[in-house]
Amino acid sequence: MDCAGVIGYGHMGRMLVKGFLSSGALCPGEIVVASRSRESRDICAGAWPRISIAETNRELARRCRTIILAVRPQEIREVLCEIVPVLSRGEHLVSLAAGVSLEDLEGLYPGPVTRVIPTVTSAIGKGTTLVCHGRRVGKDDARRVEGLFSSIGNVMRVGEADLTAATLLSSCGPGLLAAIIEELAGAAARASELPPDRALVLATEMVAATAAYLRETGKAPGDLIGEVATGGGVTEAGVEGLRERLPGVFDEVVAAMLERCGAVGRS
Ligand SMILES: NC(=O)c1ccc[n+]([C@@H]2O[C@H](COP(=O)([O-])OP(=O)(O)OC[C@H]3O[C@@H](n4cnc5c(N)ncnc54)[C@H](OP(=O)(O)O)[C@@H]3O)[C@@H](O)[C@H]2O)c1
Structure with missing residues (x-):
């Protein structure tokens, strides 16, 4: 199935799940969530009883076409090492991790990778999510991810060289x-x-x-x-x-x- 997965049910993960579902961009059957702790998974299940909660990141990775990594920068490598062995290279990885470059991500996963930087005001559907696609991202993948994030505000494509300065404005x-x-x-x-x-x-x-x-x-x-x-x-x-x-x-x-x-x- 063409599901979107969110790994990491912290501040950003919660905001994205809420935004995607309440805007109607995704219906409950189209989203899977995984998080490290049982507590976060239970909170998610309590808030959204109709969505799927994966017990492990690998289980989520096996079920999703778009995989959003809403974990902290220092946690990205561990999560990728865990899920990459079960990916087919067709899955689109979308990283929120500030400061983790496309080169780093592509070095760990040989498929399409995009960086996105939402902002705190995305929680009310305002502000701009910055989107920076890697070289392996095709038009359809780009369109799907930009469409998804446009449900929580504006979307602006930026080159990676401009991402830091753009982040200072839109996210900081x-x-x-x-x-x-x-x-x-x-x-x-x-x-x-x-x-x-x-x-x-x-x-x-x-x-x-x-x-x-x-x-x-x-x-x-x-x-x-x-x-x-x-x-x-x-x-x-x-x-x-x-x-x-x-x-x-x-x-x-x-x-x-x-x-x-x-x-x-x-x-
Ligand atoms: N906060 C912002 O305004 C903002 C804006 C733009 C981008 N970002 C980026 O968004 C990312 C997430 O930030 P955040 O503020 O949401 O952080 P956060 O509240 O600390 O959430 C991170 C979540 O990742 C989960 N996690 C950690 N290791 C994991 C693993 N191995 N497998 C599965 N889940 C794991 C944690 O799960 P448990 O709760 O289950 O332990 C936690 O809920 C960061 O990379 C940050 O750079 C943040």
Whole structure:
């Protein structure tokens, strides 16, 4: 049967199973889940009584055409060594593991391999899943996987050379933006009598509305700034301060994240 399998029922595995099933991209008979612990398998069976739970990764591998590896980077090798002996080379392996290259994956499995990077906001069907196909992936496999992941948001194909920078934006970005929302709301609350919880609600709604405005109008950020930051006005004072300091701050932030990326997958 043409099933999709998810190995690893952790944060990402749970999010994917929920997204694929609740969007209708897969029906319960089309998905198989395996996870290392009995506890995770039982949690999955309790949440989704109609899907198949495999007792072992090999059992899943024997039954699935598309196999999604939702385990941590340091666990990938062990899982591949376990399942590759039962694969026919026709199965499509889809790895979520940050920092594990296509070359590494193709070195362990001589069939089609794709890397995907979803994001925390995929849990609500928003944001972009990055997709990077290996050289053995054919058109049909590519279409099937992109179709599956488009059920949890947008899908963007990227070359592996761009994957790290794209990941900083799409997958790390929500964490960065959440930190900015916290700091902006905190500063407004500290400088006034606005209660911190109300400041946080206002800042969060403002960010959501600003993103929606840019997307729906097709305007560039600079156009929006021009509309709000009128000469000598309040916003202009804020934008000037940010433009002076933010390039340096963000260069440092990106450099720190890139340095950390180099360490992911090596442990
Ligand atoms: N979190 C994010 O925002 C994010 C975003 C993009 C990509 N990713 C990538 O997604 C992957 C998973 O991340 P996560 O946050 O979901 O990690 P996680 O919560 O730690 O989940 C990993 C799961 O893998 C299972 N596992 C470990 N070894 C296994 C084995 N040998 N066989 C079967 N299952 C095994 C564990 O199972 P048990 O629970 O049964 O022990 C655990 O549930 C990582 O490679 C990460 O780089 C994460």
